[in-house]
Amino acid sequence: MTYDIAIVGGGIVGAATFYKLQKKYPSLNIALFEKENLLADHQTGHNSGVIHSGLYYKPGSLKARNCIEGRHELVAFAKEHGIDHDVCGKIVVATGEEELPFLEKIYQTGLENEIEGLRKIGPVEIKEIEPHCLGIAGLHVPCTGIIDFRGATEKMVELALAMNANSILYLQHEVLDIEKDEGHSTIKTNKGDFSAKYLVFCGGLQADRLAKKDDVKLKEKVVGFRGDYYELTEQGHHKIKHLIYPVPNPDFPFLGVHFTRMTDGEIECGPNAVFTFKREGYGKTDFSWRDTWDALTYKGTWKLFFSNARFGINEYRRAFSKKLFLKTLQRMVPDLTMDDLRTGRSGVRALLLRQDGDTRDDFKIIHEGNSIHVLNAPSPAATASLAIGNYIAKEVEEKFKL
Numbered sequence: 397m398t399y400d401i402a403i404v405g406g407g408i409v410g411a412a413t414f415y416k417l418q419k420k421y422p423s424l425n426i427a428l429f430e431k432e433n434l435l436a437d438h439q440t441g442h443n444s445g446v447i448h449s450g451l452y453y454k455p456g457s458l459k460a461r462n463c464i465e466g467r468h469e470l471v472a473f474a475k476e477h478g479i480d481h482d483v484c485g486k487i488v489v490a491t492g493e494e495e496l497p498f499l500e501k502i503y504q505t506g507l508e509n510e511i512e513g514l515r516k517i518g519p520v521e522i523k524e525i526e527p528h529c530l531g532i533a534g535l536h537v538p539c540t541g542i543i544d545f546r547g548a549t550e551k552m553v554e555l556a557l558a559m560n561a562n563s564i565l566y567l568q569h570e571v572l573d574i575e576k577d578e579g580h581s582t583i584k585t586n587k588g589d590f591s592a593k594y595l596v597f598c599g600g601l602q603a604d605r606l607a608k609k610d611d612v613k614l615k616e617k618v619v620g621f622r623g624d625y626y627e628l629t630e631q632g633h634h635k636i637k638h639l640i641y642p643v644p645n646p647d648f649p650f651l652g653v654h655f656t657r658m659t660d661g662e663i664e665c666g667p668n669a670v671f672t673f674k675r676e677g678y679g680k681t682d683f684s685w686r687d688t689w690d691a692l693t694y695k696g697t698w699k700l701f702f703s704n705a706r707f708g709i710n711e712y713r714r715a716f717s718k719k720l721f722l723k724t725l726q727r728m729v730p731d732l733t734m735d736d737l738r739t740g741r742s743g744v745r746a747l748l749l750r751q752d753g754d755t756r757d758d759f760k761i762i763h764e765g766n767s768i769h770v771l772n773a774p775s776p777a778a779t780a781s782l783a784i785g786n787y788i789a790k791e792v793e794e795k796f797k798l
Contacts, residue, residue: 400594403428403598404571406549407436408436409770417596435567439778443545444743446486446779450463450467451505454757458759466779467780469782470543470781474548484542484657489728498643506537516533517533525637526636526638530728544659569585570585571606594796596767603773612767619696619749620675622672622678623670629737638657641655642727666740668721669711671708673688721737768791
């Protein structure tokens with residue numbers, strides 16, 4: 397059987413693409429390939445579970461447009477299909493005078509992006525929203541929320557499969573190579589070969605390698621950054637009500653160590669951001685020769701390291717020191733103690749890094765031949781997933797003339 401469309405990657409972006417394409421083209425036979433034995437096993441299943449508002453992103457960018465559209469659609473999807481979620485709001489807190497210009501810039505960006513309910517708050521109102529939080533100024537973002545992204549991913553695939561009996565999910569099928577033939581492509585996997593007319597790649601941490609297998613000439617390379625979390629123990633739970641974020645460093649595509657109440661009631665603190673020696677490694681000592689060689693023989697990695705050496709060293713120190721991690725958290729919540737923290741999980745974030753060491757901060761989705769590649773979809777891609785699915789469905793219609 398030759399599938400009409402094959403999608404590679406079973407994270408939430410791949411799942412949303414499957415759902416949106418099948419909804420738009422119910423008669424098309426679509427296959428979704430995932431190399432793990434369950435969906436959402438990497439970036440999606442290890443992220444902070446936050447429905448982002450779109451506050452930080454450059455107005456008019458793919459990130460901003462898709463995050464805002466995707467947020468509305470994701471919340472509606474969660475309500476309709478019973479996905480665990482809560483639009484609980486968050487605060488962004490400045491703890492020093494030097495952060496106020498950056499806070500103002502974020503506020504102005506939020507206004508341009510038309511973030512609903514966004515407003516400035518002072519020290520008194522910060523305390524009213526989060527009684528244990530200390531800040532000199534802040535922003536209240538009521539449309540931010542939390543969600544079970546793994547549950548949302550599974551539901552999207554379930555709904556897509558129900559639309560066409562010939563469409564299928566292939567778990568534990570790792571794509572090893574792609575061969576192009578006239579009118580179709582052969583997808584070579586560890587469990588056999590499959591044929592499809594058109595391909596959509598949503599490979600996340602493996603996006604650049606999948607592009608290479610599909611003969612896409614790509615100058616950038618994916619480099620992974622691990623983020624470690626702590627959790628609040630039972631005695632510390634009362635100190636955080638919802639979500640508390642710092643004012644992020646504007647030079648980096650990370651939002652800083654923050655507090656997040658998860659849908660299961662647990663409260664996470666983190667993540668930091670350190671270079672990982674294994675793209676899909678979630679332990680501090682996880683190591684892959686291939687991943688390390690790929691990253692450290694790429695000049696963009698070294699340019700990033702050298703231009704941000706101080707930041708990187710501080711992140712590594714904090715990754716191996718609970719005391720330093722606590723000190724960072726205490727800037728916002730001073731009465732946290734060592735006994736309030738226990739070691740939590742970790743996640744890895746894929747960044748498409750340019751040769752000059754610059755991180756491609758916006759989403760990057762390209763079309764080449766009979767393929768579409770999602771090359772860069774870092775946070776807020778999970779929030780934006782259904783909007784990205786809409787975008788890809790439109791690209792499929794226009795580029796493939798379906």
